[in-house]
Amino acid sequence: MFEKSADKYKDRPRVIVVEHLSKQFGDHVVLDDFNLSVFKEENVVVLGKSGSGKSVLVKCIVSLLKPDLGSIFVLGEDISTLNDEELDALRMKLGFLFQSNALYDSMTVRENLEFPLLRYDKSLQKSEIDARISEALANVGLEHTLNMMPAELSGGMAKRIALARAMILKPEIVFYDEPTAGLDPVTAREIDALILKMKRKYHTSSIIISHDMECVKHTSDRVILLLEGKCYTQGTYQELEQSTDEKVKQFFESEM
Amino acid sequence: MSMQSLINGSKQFFNETGNIVKFSNRFFVVGTKPGSEFKELLVQCYLIGYKSLPLVGLTGFIMGLVLTMQLRPSLVIYGVESQLPAMVGIAIVREIGPVITALIFAGKIGSSIGAELGSMRVTEQIDAMEVSGINPYKYLVATRILSTTLMLPILSILADAISLFGAYIGVNINSVTSFSLFFTQVFQNLDFYDILPAVIKTFFFGFAIGVIGCYEGFNSKKGTKGVGRAANSAVVLSSVLVFVIDLLAVQLTDLMGFN
Numbered sequence A: 001m002f003e004k005s006a007d008k009y010k011d012r013p014r015v016i017v018v019e020h021l022s023k024q025f026g027d028h029v030v031l032d033d034f035n036l037s038v039f040k041e042e043n044v045v046v047l048g049k050s051g052s053g054k055s056v057l058v059k060c061i062v063s064l065l066k067p068d069l070g071s072i073f074v075l076g077e078d079i080s081t082l083n084d085e086e087l088d089a090l091r092m093k094l095g096f097l098f099q100s101n102a103l104y105d106s107m108t109v110r111e112n113l114e115f116p117l118l119r120y121d122k123s124l125q126k127s128e129i130d131a132r133i134s135e136a137l138a139n140v141g142l143e144h145t146l147n148m149m150p151a152e153l154s155g156g157m158a159k160r161i162a163l164a165r166a167m168i169l170k171p172e173i174v175f176y177d178e179p180t181a182g183l184d185p186v187t188a189r190e191i192d193a194l195i196l197k198m199k200r201k202y203h204t205s206s207i208i209i210s211h212d213m214e215c216v217k218h219t220s221d222r223v224i225l226l227l228e229g230k231c232y233t234q235g236t237y238q239e240l241e242q243s244t245d246e247k248v249k250q251f252f253e254s255e256m
Numbered sequence B: 001m002s003m004q005s006l007i008n009g010s011k012q013f014f015n016e017t018g019n020i021v022k023f024s025n026r027f028f029v030v031g032t033k034p035g036s037e038f039k040e041l042l043v044q045c046y047l048i049g050y051k052s053l054p055l056v057g058l059t060g061f062i063m064g065l066v067l068t069m070q071l072r073p074s075l076v077i078y079g080v081e082s083q084l085p086a087m088v089g090i091a092i093v094r095e096i097g098p099v100i101t102a103l104i105f106a107g108k109i110g111s112s113i114g115a116e117l118g119s120m121r122v123t124e125q126i127d128a129m130e131v132s133g134i135n136p137y138k139y140l141v142a143t144r145i146l147s148t149t150l151m152l153p154i155l156s157i158l159a160d161a162i163s164l165f166g167a168y169i170g171v172n173i174n175s176v177t178s179f180s181l182f183f184t185q186v187f188q189n190l191d192f193y194d195i196l197p198a199v200i201k202t203f204f205f206g207f208a209i210g211v212i213g214c215y216e217g218f219n220s221k222k223g224t225k226g227v228g229r230a231a232n233s234a235v236v237l238s239s240v241l242v243f244v245i246d247l248l249a250v251q252l253t254d255l256m257g258f259n
Helices: A052-059 A084-091 A109-119 A124-141 A154-169 A185-202 A215-219 A237-241 A246-255 B002-028 B038-048 B050-077 B081-122 B125-131 B137-173 B178-187 B192-217 B223-257
Strands: A014-025 A028-039 A044-049 A069-074 A094-097 A173-178 A207-211 A221-225 A230-235
Touching: A014 A052, A014 A109, A014 B002, A028 A052, A028 A069, A028 A230, A028 A246, A044 A052, A044 B002, A052 A069, A052 A173, A052 A207, A069 A215, A094 A154, A094 A215, A094 B125, A109 A124, A109 A154, A109 A185, A124 A185, A124 A215, A154 A185, A185 A230, A207 A215, A215 B125, A221 B050, A230 A246, A230 B002, A237 A246, B002 B137, B002 B192, B038 B137, B038 B178, B050 B125, B050 B137, B081 B137, B081 B178, B081 B223, B125 B137, B137 B192, B192 B223
Parallel strands: A044 A207, A044 A221, A094 A173, A173 A207
Antiparallel strands: A014 A028, A014 A069, A221 A230
C-alpha cells in the first residue's frame, strides 16, 4: 500500500534504518517488530494515538532507551555497537526538539546555545561562537532574547529557542517530538514553517512526532501510522487522507 | 509483616544498594577520563563549599558554645573544670565537628543536588544534554561528587576552628580564661592521630553525600512528586550513611590503635 509515496526519496541514502524493533515496559508491549527507513532530506511524520510508542521510538533511535530486540542504524552506524564516546560523536550529528523544550533553566538563552557548541569544538573562537549563536537566533527570529532566561520566554518563544539549540550544531537528522503541542494555531504554523525552513537551509532529514494534523499536512513528506506497536500503514498525507481504512480515517475525521 | 513482603523488601534494598554502588563506580571511570569539566567543577566548589560556609560556621559556633555550657556543670561537680578546654577540643575535633558539619552539609547540599538533578531529569534537561553528545554524568554528577568530596573536609576544618572559638566564648561566660591559655590547653591534648582520622573520614562523608544526592536526583521519576522524593531521600539516606561511615571509621581507627 502507498508504495509510490517514497519514490521521490528512494534513490537517496537511508539515514535511519530501524529493523524489527521491539520494546516493552513490564507486560506492556509498546513497539512490536517495528520497521522504518528514513531517506536523506526526507521528513517522516510518525502519527499515532497518545501512548502508542511514538516517543519511545525516537528515544530508542537516539539511544536514550535501549530496545529489547531489533537493530537501529543511524547514519550507517549500528548504535548498539557504539561505545559512549562514539555514541556522543554520533549524537553531535543529531538534533532533538523535546516536547517540553528542555531548555536549561539555569542558563540564559545565549548559554543554552553556547553549551553544545563549546563541547562540540573546543577550538572555536569567541567570534565564531558569537556568529553561530547569532545565526541560530536569526533563523528563528529571536535575536533580542540573547540574555533572557528560559522562564522569561513565552511558550512559542521557548519552542523556537529549543529549535535554535537543536540546530546549532547543524545536524544531519532532527527529531521533533510534538513540536506544536500546547501552542496556539498561529504559533504552531510558524513552527511548521521553521521546520521546513531548517530542512531547506541545512538539508536535514527529520522524524516528526505529532498528532496535530495541520502540522502533519505541512511538514510531512511521508506519514507513518503507528498502531499497536507496529507500522499500520504509510504514505503521503494526501494518500492517507483519501484512505477508506477506518483506523486511518479516524485521525483525519477527528481533525475535521 | 508477611514473609513475602520481607523478601521483596530485602530484594529492593539489595537492588538499590547495587545500583548505588554501580552509580558511584562510574565516578571513577568517567571522572578520571581526560577532558574533565574543570570550569563546572570550580563553579560547584564555589556553590557547594563557599556558599555553605555561613551556615556551617554559624552551626559550628553554636555547637561549640552549647557543648561547653552543657559540659561545665558536670565537670564542676567532679572538680575538673580546668579540663573543660581539653574535653571540648577532643570532642569537637574527633567527632562532633566532622559529624555535625556532615549532617548540616547533607541537609543543605544533598537535598539541593537531589532536587536540582531531579528537576532536570523530569523536565528532560538531562536527556537534552545526552542527545547533544554531552555526557551528563561527567558534567553534572562527577563534578558535584568531586566538589562535595573536596569541600566537606575544608568546611569541617573551618567548622572545628569556629566551634573551638565558640567554646572559648562559652568558657568565658562563667570564668575568665585567656585566648592563648584556652587554645594551648586544647592543642596540648590533641595529637596527630586525633586529627588525621577525623579529616580522612570527612572525605568519605563528602563522597557519600555527593553520590547519594546525585543518584537520587539523576534517577528521579514521576514528575514533581519524584523531585520532592529525590530531595528527601538524598537527605535521609546520606545522613544515615554519615553515621554508618562514622561507626566504621571509629572501629577502624580503634583496630589501628589510633584511639
